[in-house]
Amino acid sequence: xxxxxxxxxxxxxxxxxxxxxxxxxxxxxxxxxxxxxxxxxxxxxxxxxxxxxxxxxxxxxxxxxxxxxxxxxxxxxxxxxxxxxxxxxxxxxxxxxxxxxxxxxxxxxxxxxxxxxxx
Amino acid sequence: xxxxxxxxxxxxxxxxxxxxxxxxxxxxxxxxxxxxxxxxxxxxxxxxxxxxxxxxxxxxxxxxxxxxxxxxxxxxxxxxxxxxxxxxxxxxxxxxxxxxxxxxxxx
Numbered sequence: 001x002x003x004x005x006x007x008x009x010x011x012x013x014x015x016x017x018x019x020x021x022x023x024x025x026x027x028x029x030x031x032x033x034x035x036x037x038x039x040x041x042x043x044x045x046x047x048x049x050x051x052x053x054x055x056x057x058x059x060x061x062x063x064x065x066x067x068x069x070x071x072x073x074x075x076x077x078x079x080x081x082x083x084x085x086x087x088x089x090x091x092x093x094x095x096x097x098x099x100x101x102x103x104x105x106x107x108x109x110x111x112x113x114x115x116x117x118x119x
Numbered sequence: 120x121x122x123x124x125x126x127x128x129x130x131x132x133x134x135x136x137x138x139x140x141x142x143x144x145x146x147x148x149x150x151x152x153x154x155x156x157x158x159x160x161x162x163x164x165x166x167x168x169x170x171x172x173x174x175x176x177x178x179x180x181x182x183x184x185x186x187x188x189x190x191x192x193x194x195x196x197x198x199x200x201x202x203x204x205x206x207x208x209x210x211x212x213x214x215x216x217x218x219x220x221x222x223x224x225x226x
Contacts, residue, residue: 037217044220045162045217047214047215095162100167104150104167105168107164111161
């Protein structure tokens with residue numbers, strides 16, 4: 001059974017940093033692109049970043065470029081996002097998801113972890 | 120930047136057909152997919168590559184994509200289908216784009 005479990009969320013002050021993790025199991029992690037998607041309270045889904053199977057290619061939404069870094073450890077079956085210079089507008093539930101073999105859809109999602117940026 | 124537009128809300132009576140649209144420039148030339156999200160839960164993929172259903176998704180869910188509009192159709196809508204639905208596509212400039220979401224009410 002495919003499982004994705006996020007962790008690392010919490011309350012952080014504006015300008016602070018946080019690192020989110022996503023532990024993957026039930027599939028061969030190294031064979032899939034992975035992604036982070038966020039959802040601000042009461043709002044819609046927003047794609048954040050993608051990473052290729054071997055980590056050699058990464059893509060970000062403009063609003064997080066230069067502040068967030070997506071990474072992965074295939075030996076540990078884990079996905080990460082390092083979030084720096086956090087702003088109030090980064091407050092959201094952050095989901096990790098697997099990108100399917102076609103590369104066109106997010107076929108499995110974690111339960112999400114809440115990040116709150118507030119003083 | 121590329122944008123996808125969905126109606127904020129759609130209402131349907133139980134047993135009837137619900138249609139949720141997603142509009143974007145030349146969307147028919149891209150692949151669209153759809154996610155269902157119930158309150159307090161993570162999104163679930165219900166349609167990918169315009170009209171394919173993942174394993175476990177009921178046959179009453181179907182999709183189409185042509186011109187500038189992708190459509191999610193739910194035939195014989197049930198109370199359990201009440202949820203928010205999001206379309207999503209890939210674009211060379213914006214990379215991944217989600218629609219704003221549509222709240223489906225079954226009443």
